[in-house]
Amino acid sequence: MEFAFILLAFICGLGLKLVGLPPLIGYLIAGFTLNYLGFHSTDALQTIANLGITLMLFTIGLKLNVRDLYKKEVWLGSIFHSVVWVTLINLLLFVVSWLGLAAFANLDWSTQALLAFSLSFSSTVCIVKILEESGEIKTRHGKLAIGVLIMQDIVAVLFLVIATGKVPSIWALLLLLLFFAKPIWSIILERVGHGELLILSGFMFALGGYELFEALGIKGDLGALIFGMFIATHAKSAEMSKALMNFKDIFLVGFFLTIGFSALPTLDLIYTAIILCLFIPIKFALFFSLFTFLKLRARTSYLASLVLSNYSEFGLIVVALLVSLGWLSAEWLVVLALAVSFSFVLTGLFYKTSHNQYTKFKNRLKSFESPHRLHEDVYVQPVGAEIIVIGLGRVGKGAYLSLNSMVGNRVWGMDADRSRIHQLKKVGYQAMVGDGEDVDLWENMDLTQIQLILLALPSIEDICNITEQLQHANYTGKIASIARYEDEIQPLIDAGSDKVFNFFTEAGTGFAEESLQLLPRYIKS
Structure with missing residues (x-):
């Protein structure tokens, strides 16, 4: 791969990060810039991009609970959205x-319907990237968005089978035997x-699933997703996901670059793409209306709808098929590549301030809520709590156990991952499901007795957002948080944390103090 690809991707990504914008926007800009400068995509770059998508779908599977797909708000919301969207956009x-715009003048009804269908999909790559960077992949709205994306992927596979006439091999029925392979895995x-063997096994399962499904005439990406889902129940699934995270992120930079290499736009094509992007608010409004109709809370509906409001790379596949059939001109590939890119930029910009947007407009948005709550959306009151530990990963669980040994039942734990809370409650934790960035949660909780909140989260942005939401809810107690790096401490203090612990420094101090107790003369009386 050309060194110029890496150099410009780094410069643009860093530049956007320094001004407070998601780096993925910089990678898109880098791709179009390289194209303008006369560079061309290479086979190596395309391979890296494909590998990034395969790893991404595999890691989604590692975090997915199949039962989430059975929920009415996921499957019914996806189906209704697609039907209503295609009708309206058509x-x-x-x-x-009819207004006489040249690019749309020669489209017949069937071509318009297929174009509308191609725009109905949301981008798995963009959404997963944004949710992971914001630490929201396992929140209520994060899992809802992922569920919708998977339903869309299933529809995409069915469409490709019908449109291309590529019927899966009869041997595909043998895939049912995978259910019996769990002991081997x-x-x-x-x-x-x-x-490194754990990382290598992750690559083996992801690429093995891809190649197996491709060999049987089924979309390979679906194979990577399903293999991840099979491994998700294993105790090492979370560790494997973390081990593959950086590899996946690096490879996905290649994907964003390839979008820019797709074609060099003209002003007319840019205008056409902008017209398509004007439809995106309709996508948001449809998702929000359907989610609230299905009795989801306004906040969940708003955040999930916002992150789903973009166009998908799969749309490029649909349009490429239409071009090959002669139903659309080749210029439409450029138009859709631009529209997809612009939609990524819009999602990255708007979602960055999504929690503050909801806080600002929540009274108006909550007027669309159903008076009836789904079971998962009922707020839990931490009875007798004086201390709450938010984030029950390894650090959070350690903090909870230590505090529990000192103050007993006056400490509670909270995490957005429902399955994690279920497992912890089984072993005696006082824990509840909750998203710390949810201002509604704090406003519905009696905070008068809460004296201390510990934020044991890996993302500095999440900690700052939670601190801000607590301030909005008039919380008057103390806040302690953790930092992984020295340069994160001051921003956390500025955001409102009363005490910040450097994760690695404090771990070393604790290790030293505990180890010193092995020497009799240092044992405290």
């Missing part, structure tokens, strides 16, 4: 063509340890 495209994962 009508709008007819209106635009468990043995492998238990033997690989925690080093």
